[in-house]
Amino acid sequence: MDQDQVKQQFEELLTAKQLDLSAEQWERFELYYRELVDWNERMNLTAITDREQVFVKHFYDSISLSFYVPLQSIASMADIGSGAGFPSIPLKIMFPHLKVTIVDSLNKRIGFLNALVTRLGLSDVSCLHGRAEDVARKSEHRDQYDLVTARAVARLSVLNEFCLPFVKTGGLFAAMKGSDLPDELKEAKISLRELKGEVEASHQFELPVEHSTRHIVCIRKKAATPAKYPRKAGTPLKQPLV
Template sequence: MDDVQSQFTGLLEQRGIRLNDRQLDQFESYYLELVSWNEKMNLTGITDREEVYIKHFYDSLSLAFYVNMEGKNAIADIGSGAGFPGIPLKIAFPHLKLTIVDSLNKRIQFLQHVVGELKLDEVQLIHGRAEDVARKPEHRDSYDLVTARAVAKLAVLNEFCLPFVKVGGVFAAMKGTDLAEEVKEAARSLKELKGVLLEAFQFTLPVSESNRHILVVKKSNPTPGKYPRKAGTPLKSPLV
């Protein structure tokens, strides 16, 4: 274990997350594949190894500081991009059944490669728009936990993500910016999509000292039939 991994594991242990040697090898393989594929396609603007471990891997796992992963089974990561936070969560908590939805097929191809290289099981990768996938019976009102990291404003995210959440399950929005204004703006979409705000958490990312916010929303009732609206509409005309 070198200095970067030692720092990474030490910071996680402070939060009660312990990784074994196999999991550390998986994170390192993930890093190497990310940097290699990033030369061919735009996956991330962050390629420095220490920064990837903190700003992508640790940041992804920060969700587990506030949401109990042991109590979750099926999770969905919407607009996952290069696999954050879904893949790091799957590495750290192998029992999770992970579904990733992304609208760009190239990113799905990268993730298929990563899943194979890391030998991750029970990972489903879907190329499609969240609004379309959420209307399929096998995904609608089905997941214990749904998350999205830095994808869109909360009023939009609610319509992207809450239709996937089962009644009693949670949606967790991971954001860099202060959520106060977004929460006010999202009041209508929360009501329409049967979401109840449980808690908002704020913390500082170590080393980089960047601010992070995680908003946890509980799903109180099934998604009304008219939602989500057709692909592209939530972004153009948010429920505000």
């Protein structure tokens, strides 16, 4: 697929969801694609570099969060384990009012993200190098965000401990998952209880073109994070709350 065909397909997919793509937004996505492919030659950011696949499997998939969460009413957002900027950077391009904080444990990825944010001319995006468990202990991030996201980072029982400490009381954690969800939801009951989260909704949909299954689990934060969480860095992965 050439650039014009990809643009037409991308516009049509967004229009079907009542989202308009401005010329400036398209330019930013196109620049994002080029930067991603360029940096990917020097470091491992993504296994997907085909233009159409990047626009569907990364950009559209990231934006799909907005089909289920009213982003116009969200002011602050944290993206935990963002990797190459998904879902936060595509969401920031489409919803420029968002104040975004990205947390990633690999400094090379943060280097890419800082360069990308500058190249795209995005404001109110902060990229932090650190483990989620450590950053969530800092008062400026703990219980602070309207919305927290994580896309394909870990199982839900682990993600809850990574992400819910960042969410303000009454705020939302949206976990973007693949197809294996029922088992994860069962397994996550203890971590939800411990971290004051409650599943509000679970949405299933198919990605266009390739028709793979996706889930978005929306978890409402009911109370402040208990003092003992998150446990020290590495513990949630080694000893999940199950």
